[in-house]
Amino acid sequence: MKTFRHTLLVSALGVSALIAVSDQAVAQNPPPPDHPTITVHGQTLNPRTILARNMGTPQDQESQFPPHKIIGNIYYVGTKTLSSFLITTPQGNILIDSTYERNVPVIQKSVEQLGFKFTDIKILLGNHAHGDHMEGDALVKQLTGAQVVHMAEDIPALKEIKPGGKEHPIDRIIHDGDKVTLGNVTLTAHLTAGHTRGCTAYTTTVQDGGRNYNVMFGCSLRPGAAVPPNVAEEFTRSFKVVRTLPCDVQLGDHGAQYNMQEKYAKLKAGGPNPFVDPASCFYEADVEEAMFHAILEEQKTAGR
Numbered sequence: 015m016k017t018f019r020h021t022l023l024v025s026a027l028g029v030s031a032l033i034a035v036s037d038q039a040v041a042q043n044p045p046p047p048d049h050p051t052i053t054v055h056g057q058t059l060n061p062r063t064i065l066a067r068n069m070g071t072p073q074d075q076e077s078q079f080p081p082h083k084i085i086g087n088i089y090y091v092g093t094k095t096l097s098s099f100l101i102t103t104p105q106g107n108i109l110i111d112s113t114y115e116r117n118v119p120v121i122q123k124s125v126e127q128l129g130f131k132f133t134d135i136k137i138l139l140g141n142h143a144h145g146d147h148m149e150g151d152a153l154v155k156q157l158t159g160a161q162v163v164h165m166a167e168d169i170p171a172l173k174e175i176k177p178g179g180k181e182h183p184i185d186r187i188i189h190d191g192d193k194v195t196l197g198n199v200t201l202t203a204h205l206t207a208g209h210t211r212g213c214t215a216y217t218t219t220v221q222d223g224g225r226n227y228n229v230m231f232g233c234s235l236r237p238g239a240a241v242p243p244n245v246a247e248e249f250t251r252s253f254k255v256v257r258t259l260p261c262d263v264q265l266g267d268h269g270a271q272y273n274m275q276e277k278y279a280k281l282k283a284g285g286p287n288p289f290v291d292p293a294s295c296f297y298e299a300d301v302e303e304a305m306f307h308a309i310l311e312e313q314k315t316a317g318r
């Protein structure tokens with residue numbers, strides 16, 4: 015048991031060190047295990063296939079996905095597999111997730127194709143402190159002068175993300191339940207730790223077609239290969255929290271977490287807005303909570 019705990023701790027540290035660089039680094043060196051296997055809502059997945067689903071190919075991570083309006087004043091401006099969201103207001107715009115630094119020009123192009131100015135971005139938020147979501151923060155700050163807002167618990171990990179040696183910009187530090195307001199838009203930050211210590215889900219409301227909708231920008235709930243007890247406690251709390259968040263439209267840091275490609279195809283076909291899908295709001299939580307319990311079970315068995 016003692017030996018196992020030691021091994022677990024060492025491997026947990028190894029994994030988090032790798033994750034601090036990026037999910038992609040984990041995908042390459044080493045890939046997550048192909049066990050345990052779970053079946054949720056008819057889909058059979060393991061840690062390796064979940065990461066592959068999220069990241070796609072290196073090319074997918076860098077290629078522009080057609081920028082589009084999701085609902086109200088919320089737009090998609092990310093790549094094929096790494097989400098970036100633009101929220102517009104009469105007083106300037108909010109960007110969620112800069113992704114990799116090399117993707118910032120792709121995001122800028124998408125913002126401009128939608129008819130907005132990149133320099134109108136006044137606030138930059140991030141989903142969680144991994145390079146595939148927040149490596150480009152310094153460059154976005156440099157190009158727009160945006161105020162960069164981070165959840166307190168992610169600050170130590172963010173300080174390690176320094177592309178080209180650039181210090182990670184930190185203009186405002188927020189805590190669970192804090193609000194971020196620009197113009198007529200207010201986002202509420204919810205700490206949903208586990209994947210990182212400061213993983214943050216944001217909620218807001220939008221108006222579209224004369225109706226109000228709750229929008230939830232979920233944070234990753236994907237457990238690492240090993241789940242130490244303190245992280246297990248964070249996940250246990252987070253799975254409860256996400257299920258209490260008001261949600262008609264669920265979004266996520268990877269399009270795969272909310273079937274973006276499928277919904278976008280429906281959007282192009284016309285008809286009711288496919289992104290309004292309350293029934294699937296906690297699909298990702300269902301998948302990752304099942305995986306979390308399967309990993310804990312596997313750890314327990316290995317420790318016997």
Ligand SMILES: [Zn+2]
Pocket residue numbers: 037142144209234
């Ligand atoms: Zn991540």
